Amino acid sequence: MNPRVEAPITTATSEPREKWCPACKAYTAVAFDVHALFPTGLTWLGTFTVCELCDDPSDQEDTRV
Ligand SMILES: [Zn+2]
Numbered sequence: 335m336n337p338r339v340e341a342p343i344t345t346a347t348s349e350p351r352e353k354w355c356p357a358c359k360a361y362t363a364v365a366f367d368v369h370a371l372f373p374t375g376l377t378w379l380g381t382f383t384v385c386e387l388c389d390d391p392s393d394q395e396d397t398r399v
Pocket residue numbers: 355356357358359362363385386387388389
């Protein structure tokens with residue numbers, strides 16, 4: 335019943351902070367740092383930016399030209 339976990343990696347995210355979205359021209363985006371806790375220590379994976387408007391999967395428009 336329990337799915338087997340091959341390599342359990344604990345990830346930790348920082349507090350999201352407001353970020354300027356150049357597409358929305360507003361502070362609608364948030365940025366946060368993602369760290370992964372490996373047996374060797376804490377590794378910084380990167381900073382991710384998500385805009386609540388641009389990256390909203392429930393409101394995606396196909397704007398292909
Ligand atoms: Zn945006």
